[in-house]
Amino acid sequence: MITAERKPMAEIRAMLAPYRKILVVGCGSCVAECASGGEKEVGLLASALRMDAKIEGRTIEVREMTIDRQCVYEFIDQLTGIADRYEIILSLGCGAGVQAVAEVFPKMLVIPALNTTFIGETKEPGLWVENCRACGDCKLGYFAAVCPVTRCAKGLFNGPCGGSKNGVCEVDPDSPCAWQLIIERLENAGRSDLLEAIYPPADWSRQQGKGPKKIVREDQRSEG
């Protein structure tokens, strides 16, 4: 999932200051799962904005809407006929959601209420961890399903570095050393031989360097 965290209220307030009619739009997918941009969070943020206005003696109109997916036009269409009644859209989607909504409503300003942080997993209630950088060339098959690009602080393909101590990364004592995990998992699976291979420099052009990435699939396009 794409994880996100709500921006500080001061930043959101500053961006909204010139506006009185605000449409707050949540997303029912990833950011709902990580409790930052779902229906509940939309309600909390909208209430906070109304409360602010009341205390300051301002009149504002805040409407709450949460759609299933803010990054897919079919769902964004639910805002058509509603969005243009507002001065601004405050999106609780990830960066992709904010931009997709803006694309559908070219005349409207859309501002983000969240900071999109990473692709990760729900490790336990209230704990999300990053485990994918979308490098475009997945090598998890060689590294016992532990991503060195994401989980090693130096992104080493031929680790570990000299700073691993007691299975912990020198950069963050709360993070396990990715290479320690890779070694343990490969040993457990009887595939220590994979540790002896030297992995060549990655093809980073699959991740970045050619502008925004695209996937084009004709089989999906012809259906429409």
Added chain:
Amino acid sequence: MSTASNLERVLKAGIFAVTSECGPPRGADPEAVKKKGGFLSGYVDAVNVTDNQTSVVRMSSLSACLILKTMGFDPVMQMVCRDRNRIAIQSDILGAAALGINNILCLSGDHQKFGDHPTAKNVFDVDSIQLIQCVRKMVDDGRFLSGEEIKGKPSLFVGCAANPFADPFEIRAMRLAKKAVAGAQFVQTQCVFNVGKFGKWMEMVRDLGVHEKVHILAGITPMKSVGMAKYMKNSVPGMDVPDDLIKRMQDTPKEKQAEEGIRICLETIEKVRGIKGVSGIHIMAIEWEQMVPEIVRSAGLYPRPSP
């Protein structure tokens, strides 16, 4: 194939090698490099120049190497993967070779979190093992990483670092073996304080036959005080300072601690010299370069073979 490296010549002659290091200044004054170099002159076979060590901005390694070269040293240019992509790395290698630098030490580099610009973006386009391969490809095959031919190929003696004390210990010798396969010709280890553990690591290194493929220089650091010993034990990642050494420093009166530190250092040199497969020492006298001559003399490693 041999290079013009004095270090390579000494090691290949089977002479127990002595290298040291010079950390460039946090400024543009060449005298700071010359002053440190002055302490080492005549006492080392080569001098490493660190590359923004601990991620703190300093004069570039190549520039300080050049200053030391004009003083008659055979510098070892340290190069980290943290600050350069493969384009800049190969460009700097060509430049270093063009300026007569004969040695390169390939490192991943300390994480920027520990330095003076913790909000910087790191690069790590390649890692240290890939860097070793890259240099050897340029030196041996005369080709860039891309495969394209180099017109005027560089000549460099290629080194790497190894930390025998980091976890997981069991794979540390194998990791050096990987560096040897990648093409490392010499290795300088992390500071050895725990000689017992170093000896175990060397045993594993010998079992893999790696000591016959790569010249091994044991890292040596004299401790100035019990404070420094504790700092290295507790705050420097990957450092192993045994408690008995801390106690020995602690039990020594403050004004005698530096002397005791040198004594420990000399004992360590004596012990690692006795370990089969150790070809030399690399003295990292951090901001204490003036002690290197005394250490080299007292260890019976002076005079050095003339370059």
